[in-house]
Amino acid sequence: MTDFPLPYSVDVALSTRSHERIGDRRTDDEWLAEQWADTATRVLVLAGGRFPLAPGGTTVRWLSPRETDDLVPGAERVLLGERDGLVHFLALPRGFRAPDDWGTLRSHGPELSAPDQGFVVQGVALDEWRRSHRHCGRCGHLLDPSGGGYVLTCPSCGRQHFPRTDPAVIMLVTDDDDRALLGRQPSWPQGRYSTLAGFVDPGESLEDAVRREVMEEAGIEVGDVAYFGNQPWPFPSSLMVGFFGRALTTDIHVDDDELEAARWFTRDDVRRGGESGELVTPGGFSISRSLVEAWYGGVVPGSW
Structure with a gap:
């Protein structure tokens, strides 16, 4: 084998584990409701690929659940995970236009901290999947979200759809x-x-x-x-x-x-x-x- 640079001999952005995804909690509706009621919980609002920025424009502006409900009532909630003892959610509103001063992953991603990058990458990927998979590929029926936002189930034929990579x-x-x-x-x-x-x-x-x-x-x-x-x-x-x-x-x-x-x-x-x-x-x-x-x-x- 020819000698090549060693794997990860330089940093690769977005490849570092930034948070615990706590996938076992995604279907625990009682626990999810408790976390949403907790004022310490942090929420990433993502609308059309855009998210709010903190003053200065180099960090994510995380909202509380109450702030999220006031800003985008009825937005779908998706569990992102946990970091430093705090639970983080993704809020996906429909019919809401993000302000022009909100950031995107392409425009502001390099400036974000590694933890924020990890959460935003996860959120953008889930949002892209949800927007492109509204109908069942087998029978064409509208899909219902379940599994904490990580499963789309067809109420007609029962087929389950999972995020794609x-x-x-x-x-x-x-x-x-x-x-x-x-x-x-x-x-x-x-x-x-x-x-x-x-x-x-x-x-x-x-x-x-x-x-x-x-x-x-x-x-x-x-x-x-x-x-x-x-x-x-x-x-x-x-x-x-x-x-x-x-x-x-x-x-x-x-x-x-x-x-x-x-x-x-x-x-x-x-x-x-x-x-x-x-x-x-x-x-x-x-x-x-x-x-x-x-x-x-x-x-x-x-x-x-």
């Missing part, structure tokens, strides 16, 4: 000269390049998904593949599984349906391009940034 691979491929393969999509700002990624096919291993996606997108054959780390990515329901791969070929043939361009970068290319602003590399809290920095050996100049 779609596995995707994201990879940094290097050649024998230790150059990194990065690509860009046509919709991205000028100069922006990132790692390649794609969804796992049915019946496919993660490693084979890496090889297939790189071949499809860039025409590069990949041999050795090594796991690096993973990251929940609720846009809308992915688990991004990061890998390093070693190229067996170096001639790039871009699939125009997937990428606008792809090229090999040396570390000097990345440094010079980042410092000049001609190259815009992954930023924020994407695992793509972690992959690039693990290969680069430190913080990469510039970001997106």
Whole structure:
């Protein structure tokens, strides 16, 4: 096996356990009611993917149950979990438009504390699932929530539906000269390049998904593949599984349906391009940034 950076040799955002999910409490209606009546309970209101921000705009503004009932009466309650002895809920209102000054995970996620990131990622993923699964896939009937918000049951045919997570691979491929393969999509700002990624096919291993996606997108054959780390990515329901791969070929043939361009970068290319602003590399809290920095050996100049 070719030597690659060790798994989690740099931090991967959103991958740290932030709270206890206490899944065994999700169906305990009496306990849930007691916690909602507790003034110390904290509630994340999420409407259309937006949540309230505390003054300064860098932290979540957690509400009490009473504040939540006043702001969004009748909102559905979902148990998120417990941290530092405090129970946290998610409130999902319908027919409520979030104010424009509320934050989103994409816009404010990198600024949030790790615990708040964990709660918001969980909440956004659940909200996305609930909004996209209103009807039974077997008979088309409207679904009823149960199981503390983690189960949707069809009252017509009895089928139960559970939250979905779609596995995707994201990879940094290097050649024998230790150059990194990065690509860009046509919709991205000028100069922006990132790692390649794609969804796992049915019946496919993660490693084979890496090889297939790189071949499809860039025409590069990949041999050795090594796991690096993973990251929940609720846009809308992915688990991004990061890998390093070693190229067996170096001639790039871009699939125009997937990428606008792809090229090999040396570390000097990345440094010079980042410092000049001609190259815009992954930023924020994407695992793509972690992959690039693990290969680069430190913080990469510039970001997106």
